[in-house]
Amino acid sequence: GAGVSQSPSNKVTEKGKDVELRCDPISGHTALYWYRQSLGQGLEFLIYFQGNSAPDKSGLPSDRFSAERTGGSVSTLTIQRTQQEDSAVYLCAKSGGALSGELFFGEGSRLTVL
Amino acid sequence: GEDVEQSLFLSVREGDSSVINCTYTDSSSTYLYWYKQEPGAGLQLLTYIFSNMDMKQDQRLTVLLNKKDKHLSLRIADTQTGDSAIYFCAETPRNRDDKIIFGKGTRLHILP
Numbered sequence: 001g002a003g004v005s006q007s008p009s010n011k012v013t014e015k016g017k018d019v020e021l022r023c024d025p026i027s028g029h030t031a032l033y034w035y036r037q038s039l040g041q042g043l044e045f046l047i048y049f050q051g052n053s054a055p056d057k058s059g060l061p062s063d064r065f066s067a068e069r070t071g072g073s074v075s076t077l078t079i080q081r082t083q084q085e086d087s088a089v090y091l092c093a094k095s096g097g098a099l100s101g102e103l104f105f106g107e108g109s110r111l112t113v114l
Numbered sequence: 115g116e117d118v119e120q121s122l123f124l125s126v127r128e129g130d131s132s133v134i135n136c137t138y139t140d141s142s143s144t145y146l147y148w149y150k151q152e153p154g155a156g157l158q159l160l161t162y163i164f165s166n167m168d169m170k171q172d173q174r175l176t177v178l179l180n181k182k183d184k185h186l187s188l189r190i191a192d193t194q195t196g197d198s199a200i201y202f203c204a205e206t207p208r209n210r211d212d213k214i215i216f217g218k219g220t221r222l223h224i225l226p
Binding site: 045105 | 122144145147154155156157158159162202204205206213214215216217218219
């Protein structure tokens, strides 16, 4: 929604497999965020890209999680050796609104680890 | 440290008022926000308040800010079934390059 495209919308994988989730912010932005949302934990911050600065990775839950943003635009979140507790909806958001705190979110990628 | 706290669940009867509360820690925040997430969708900005304001009203929505206690609330008057969603409180730091901090979200359930 609002210029943020995420794929896949749904992903079912087996425990131990690697997955890649993609976020395309489509149009102008300076900052890009990844969040994880699950029923019991609510919304959890994962990683934040801002301009050419080093990303803020303080929310990544383990070294199995990594993310990159290529050309200052499309971002990929990679989860290696997936575990069942990684099952969640992964949301991507971009800045670009008139207000500094206005973010535009994608509809998310629902990950199910069997 | 930076933190935004809100309860995870709230149940309200249709027609009553809903009050969703939030506490934050960054006293330098310039804006505070409420986002709404409907089922199967991403978050969308619902309303916001400048840090130098105490109250903002927008139709059925009233935002109250108590800067001394770092407490923010969202009141929804005459709650309808369409208000059923998850509501997120968020703050932005004074430095535009600092990341936005969200609460975990409050799931509002409407009882018939």
